[in-house]
Amino acid sequence: MQNSSKLECLRHAAEIHKQVREYIRPYIKPNVKLFDICNLLENKTRELTRFNRNNPLIGGIAFPTGLSINNCAAHWTPNPGDNNITLKYDDVCKVDFGVHINGYIIDSAFTISFNDKYDKLLEAAKEATFTGIKHAGVDSIIGEIGEHIQEVIESYEIEIDQKIYSLKSIGALCGHSIDQYKIHSGKVIPNIKFNYPVRMKEGEVYAVETFPSTGSGHVIEDSDCSHYMINYLENTPTESLKGKDKYLYNIIQKNYGTLAFCKRWLNDLNLPKYQINLSNLVKQNIVMKYPPLIDVKGSYVAQFEHTIYIGEKKVEVLTDSGET
Ligand code: MN
Ligand code: MN
Numbered sequence: 001m002q003n004s005s006k007l008e009c010l011r012h013a014a015e016i017h018k019q020v021r022e023y024i025r026p027y028i029k030p031n032v033k034l035f036d037i038c039n040l041l042e043n044k045t046r047e048l049t050r051f052n053r054n055n056p057l058i059g060g061i062a063f064p065t066g067l068s069i070n071n072c073a074a075h076w077t078p079n080p081g082d083n084n085i086t087l088k089y090d091d092v093c094k095v096d097f098g099v100h101i102n103g104y105i106i107d108s109a110f111t112i113s114f115n116d117k118y119d120k121l122l123e124a125a126k127e128a129t130f131t132g133i134k135h136a137g138v139d140s141i142i143g144e145i146g147e148h149i150q151e152v153i154e155s156y157e158i159e160i161d162q163k164i165y166s167l168k169s170i171g172a173l174c175g176h177s178i179d180q181y182k183i184h185s186g187k188v189i190p191n192i193k194f195n196y197p198v199r200m201k202e203g204e205v206y207a208v209e210t211f212p213s214t215g216s217g218h219v220i221e222d223s224d225c226s227h228y229m230i231n232y233l234e235n236t237p238t239e240s241l242k243g244k245d246k247y248l249y250n251i252i253q254k255n256y257g258t259l260a261f262c263k264r265w266l267n268d269l270n271l272p273k274y275q276i277n278l279s280n281l282v283k284q285n286i287v288m289k290y291p292p293l294i295d296v297k298g299s300y301v302a303q304f305e306h307t308i309y310i311g312e313k314k315v316e317v318l319t320d321s322g323e324t
Helices: 006-027 034-048 116-134 142-154 243-256 263-268 275-283
Strands: 059-069 072-074 092-101 104-113 157-160 163-166 175-178 205-210 227-230 287-290 304-310 315-317
Touching: 006 034, 006 092, 006 104, 006 304, 034 059, 034 092, 059 104, 059 227, 072 092, 092 116, 104 116, 104 205, 116 142, 116 157, 116 205, 116 304, 142 205, 227 243, 243 275, 275 287
Parallel strands: none
Antiparallel strands: 059 072, 059 092, 092 104, 104 304, 157 163, 175 205, 205 304, 227 287, 304 315
């Protein structure tokens, strides 16, 4: 695949994403450990992308597997030590994972629930994301897409356990443009009405993702961060790094480049104690942390996400296989 075009790589990664999705679904059941779901999913992705530890950036996992539960909207994956957290029958679980080929990233998510009392919440996410996609295309004004998404989500009034909720669209979480090895490449697709007159261009790749919530629609950062990524937006100088900070930085560069990673994976590399050095890199703005984002306690958030390619005449929904 070394010389394949961008679109071929994206289609290949999307096909693998679909296969991993099909593979993992039967394992996602009440009482299963979240740790086990992640390991199965990530190992399958490594297998299908022919991940090569000696050349780790030519294909593989694009970012840590998100398994954000209930009021947690995004950026949760098990940390080392979270081995015994299981999925519950009444949980709403967002499964958000990524595949890349030559750095061309596919980012797609769906929501799983076992109790059908959440069906309308999940439906709202799906409808909102497809509404966003319907309004995408060459020259689409990105800010207007957010207005359409919000309108769909906030038209829902749903009942869960005899309580009525007017769904809110989480405004702090956005869709985003994607570049090679860069999951967030500069443009965002807001999920609320927003004055943002930037247009989509031919050849761009976007993740369209929406988050209806029974809570406030506002998220805050939770503790116990698991997700990290080299700060490629600011290009903070690294020449002055020394000792174990430098060692860890080089490990991150080699294994993940500008792709996101998590503590669980650093543990798998059998590094000597790295926590302090990771904090040092974060303090120096060389590595960014992405803590879990949560809405109010007791609320439920759903997510649905596809990666799309803005073609000259039509938008290709790369991750759509019709099954979800
Ligand atoms: Mn995602
Ligand atoms: Mn995304």
